[in-house]
Amino acid sequence: MTGAENRTVRVAGRHRESDGVLSLELVAADGGRLPDWTPGAHVDLVLPGGHTRQYSLCGDRWDAHRYRVAVLREPAGRGGSAWVHDRLAVGDEIGLGGPRNNFPLVPAPRYLFVAGGIGITPILPMITTADLVGADWALLYGGRTRASMAFTRELAVHGDRVRIVPQDEEGLLDLPGFLGRPTPGTRVYGCGPAPLLAALAETAAGWPSHTVRTERFVPRATGPVRDTSFAVHLARRGTEVTVPPGRSVLDAVADAGVDVLSSCRQGTCGTCETTVLAGEPDHRDSVLDDDERAAADCMLVCVSRSVGPRLVLDL
Incomplete structure (x- = not known):
């Protein structure tokens, strides 16, 4: 069984974690083992109607038979979170990818974790792992109100390593005070809303490359570099397709009979990552880091486009 396979899971538990946040416990419908995972991993929940949503795994990675995810109710969303909150019941079965x-956690002697709102979910198993290996770590966790912040009781066991900052009580997170100056061996991991991640990037602008890593739950608000059509050569097929403005590379190659595995179609999950053999991608995803973008050897074809008139893809 590989992590890339789709499977059916059953809802084994539902728990209210805070105002607006519901956690789900998921088990394999056939009672079998679920794939192993590492801190920072996410899964796709395939909901009725073919809608797919991505959620970070935030439970015990050593429990081979149970996953935990947390779902924030988003009134302005596309309906997936409302369906989970209002209609998904214990015993129901859904698809999982x-x-x-x-957003992998790399070995380091010291970690600084920054979380905003539901962005706490991928950080939880990172903290567990940091504790397990004896690393030094601290967490700065912000939210709109204390009542809206999930898993605070779970985090309380860590004492003063965790700082909880409700905005209505204490204001915005003091990122400069928390990060301090770069120190050798320190890694920074951040997850949360776009304004928080922008502030984190600005605060950590002087940190060495590779030491600060963030994850987004919503796509970057970026426009294309090129506003005209471009060609995509499919190296394995030996054919070429045209990608007009307003159409994705993913859809254009599908029209040519090449199906690329995809999920979110927003550049946030990484499922459709494709090797680039020639040309310069216009990266519009929220997955690749700056070094991966600069290498120009892969792209997420659901949202990314081309800087020049032609790309060659390993398809």
Whole structure:
């Protein structure tokens, strides 16, 4: 059984974690083992109507038969979170894809974790792992109100390593005070809403490359570099397709009979990552880091486009 396979899971538990946040316990419908995963991994929940949503795994990675995810009710969303909150019941079965990890925790002697709102979910198993290996770590966790912040009781066992900052009580997170100056061996992991991640990037602008890593739950608000059509050569097929403005590379190659595995179609899950053999991608995803973008040897074809008139893909 591989993590890339789709499977059916059953809802074994539902728990209210805070105002607006519901956690789900998921087990394999056939009672079997679920794929192993590492901190930072996410899964796809395939909901009725073919809708797919991505959620970080936030439970015990050593429990081979149970996953935990947490779902924030998003009134302005596309309906998936409302369906989970209002209609998904214990005993129901849904589809599951993954796990996949675009936000891996790398070994380090010291970690600084920054979380905002539901962004706490991928950080929870990272903290567990940091504790397990004896690493030094601290967490700065912000939210709109204390009542809206999930898993605070679970985090309380860590004492003063965790700082909880409700905005209505204490204001915005003091990122400069928390991060301090770069120190050798320190890694920074952040997850949360776009304004928080922008502030984190600005605060950590002087940190060495590779030491700060963030994960987004929503796509970057970026426009294309090129506003005209471009060609995509499919190296394995030996054919070429045209990608017009307003159409994705993913859809254009599908029209040519090449199906690329995809999920979110927003550049946030990494499922459709494709090797680039020639040309310069216009990266519009929220998965690849700056070094991966600069290498220009892969792209997420659901949202990314081309800087120049032609790309060659390993398809």
